[in-house]
Amino acid sequence: MALQPASLSRRRFLQTASAAGLLAALPLRAAQPAPAAPDAPASARRARNVIFLVADGMSAGAFTLADLYRRHLCGRRCHWAARLETGGLHNGLMDTASASSLVTDSAAASSAWGGGHRVANGSINLAADGTAIEPLLVKARRAGKAIGLVTSARLTHATPAGFLANVDSRASEDVIAVQFLERGLDVGLGGGLKHFSPKRRVDHRDITKEFSAAGHSIVLDRAALLAAPPGDERLLGLFADDHLPYRLDHRADPALSATVPTLSEMTTAALARLSARPAGFVLQVEGGRVDHAAHNNDAAALMLEMLDFDDAVAAALAFQQQNPDTLVVITADHGTADPGLIGNGHADTGLAQIASFRSSFERMAATLGTEPTLIELHEHLVAGTGLPLTIEEVAPVLAAMSGHGTATYKPDRGAAPTLAAVLESYLAIGWTSTDHTADFVGFTAIGPGAEAFPPLVRNDAVHNHLLVALGIGR
Ligand SMILES: [Zn+2]
Numbered sequence: 328m329a330l331q332p333a334s335l336s337r338r339r340f341l342q343t344a345s346a347a348g349l350l351a352a353l354p355l356r357a358a359q360p361a362p363a364a365p366d367a368p369a370s371a372r373r374a375r376n377v378i379f380l381v382a383d384g385m386s387a388g389a390f391t392l393a394d395l396y397r398r399h400l401c402g403r404r405c406h407w408a409a410r411l412e413t414g415g416l417h418n419g420l421m422d423t424a425s426a427s428s429l430v431t432d433s434a435a436a437s438s439a440w441g442g443g444h445r446v447a448n449g450s451i452n453l454a455a456d457g458t459a460i461e462p463l464l465v466k467a468r469r470a471g472k473a474i475g476l477v478t479s480a481r482l483t484h485a486t487p488a489g490f491l492a493n494v495d496s497r498a499s500e501d502v503i504a505v506q507f508l509e510r511g512l513d514v515g516l517g518g519g520l521k522h523f524s525p526k527r528r529v530d531h532r533d534i535t536k537e538f539s540a541a542g543h544s545i546v547l548d549r550a551a552l553l554a555a556p557p558g559d560e561r562l563l564g565l566f567a568d569d570h571l572p573y574r575l576d577h578r579a580d581p582a583l584s585a586t587v588p589t590l591s592e593m594t595t596a597a598l599a600r601l602s603a604r605p606a607g608f609v610l611q612v613e614g615g616r617v618d619h620a621a622h623n624n625d626a627a628a629l630m631l632e633m634l635d636f637d638d639a640v641a642a643a644l645a646f647q648q649q650n651p652d653t654l655v656v657i658t659a660d661h662g663t664a665d666p667g668l669i670g671n672g673h674a675d676t677g678l679a680q681i682a683s684f685r686s687s688f689e690r691m692a693a694t695l696g697t698e699p700t701l702i703e704l705h706e707h708l709v710a711g712t713g714l715p716l717t718i719e720e721v722a723p724v725l726a727a728m729s730g731h732g733t734a735t736y737k738p739d740r741g742a743a744p745t746l747a748a749v750l751e752s753y754l755a756i757g758w759t760s761t762d763h764t765a766d767f768v769g770f771t772a773i774g775p776g777a778e779a780f781p782p783l784v785r786n787d788a789v790h791n792h793l794l795v796a797l798g799i800g801r
Pocket of ligand 1: 384433618619622663763
């Protein structure tokens with residue numbers, strides 16, 4: 328049964344989580360971040376709204392490349408960098424570790440912001456002793472605020488979940504979908520329909536139907552999203568069974584653009600609904616596939632995901648300008664594979680080559696037959712990249728694929744790093760690995776409460792700064 332959002336008291340939250348077999352009757356601990364953020368002076372302005380934008384896996388190198396690519400395409404900086412140049416905001420770095428590792432994953436990173444505690448990689452808002460940590464959006468809901476999650480990954484993926492869920496494994500996405508329903512998510516837009524569908528869920532519950540019964544309009548493609556009446560304040564939009572397809576893959580399959588909205592369109596749709604609510608809102612927006620493209624060392628896919636994210640940043644900044652009582656945060660959860668433009672002699676022309684790409688590595692792998700010949704692989708990669716690759720250049724890629732049983736460019740068990748190394752002589756983009764990194768990431772805040780963030784902020788300290796800015800108790 329779906330809970331009415333207004334009834335989601337602290338006691339009810341605990342009951343709900345326990346009923347889902349998650350908390351095992353353990354006490355609910357109030358978030359106590361370390362170090363604690365200073366309380367706001369009485370005269371400080373409160374933030375009515377928070378928009379928290381995260382590009383998953385965006386290292387400083389990915390941000391730099393996106394800015395350079397936007398300048399190549401449009402002759403102007405990306406929106407985030409342009410806003411940084413104007414000043415009048417907080418900008419610094421974030422320390423990204425988790426409780427279990429110097430190198431965090433998305434589940435622990437989002438939990439640090441969402442709950443105020445560092446937790447083990449792979450878990451969502453559960454302390455080491457199993458105690459459930461109340462997430463930010465539950466607190467915001469109790470304070471009367473509307474709550475929203477927007478992502479280009481599955482809606483139940485780790486980063487959105489860190490603001491509203493408690494599970495011991497990020498893989499428990501069927502459970503996370505139920506928690507979103509029971510905890511009163513007002514607007515949820517992204518991919519991951521399979522975790523809401525009775526045909527795909529282990530328990531065969533129809534979660535979209537239950538959202539509808541709870542008062543949500545349900546939209547399943549871009550046209551329906553854009554046509555939905557703005558007066559429908561509660562909205563669930565699921566635009567793919569899994570993650571949304573890479574923006575790059577819209578080049579090879581233009582029909583995708585008719586069915587899959589951009590991150591900016593989803594952000595604008597969410598803001599139109601959440602801002603109509605009387606007590607303000609908290610919205611997380613995730614560029615979820617930045618991380619996936621970086622894991623694959625797929626520079627072209629990464630650039631288009633970064634521009635998609637930057638357009639969502641523009642939508643949020645425009646909203647903030649019209650609604651200055653809004654705190655906007657722009658950051659990343661960790662670096663992934665740390666790409667960089669390198670001085671190999673092609674640096675000034677490399678990014679222009681991205682225009683020739685037609686497919687992500689992921690799509691190229693999916694459309695290549697198993698055990699291709701060298702000639703077949705060569706034709707396939709020339710078609711996918713649009714580059715004049717030679718047979719000699721493609722041969723190491725085939726060698727890297729051999730022994731894996733399937734034609735895959737996935738990291739670590741396939742040929743993605745080898746293909747990326749071949750492309751380095753064209754694109755001038757190098758990579759450190761196919762994994763997450765411990766790098767500090769950029770952290771920008773604009774609006775009421777922005778001035779309180781220190782120049783280097785721990786990820787688990789962000790939570791309390793948001794609570795103080797919103798005037799919500801711990
Ligand atoms: Zn990742």
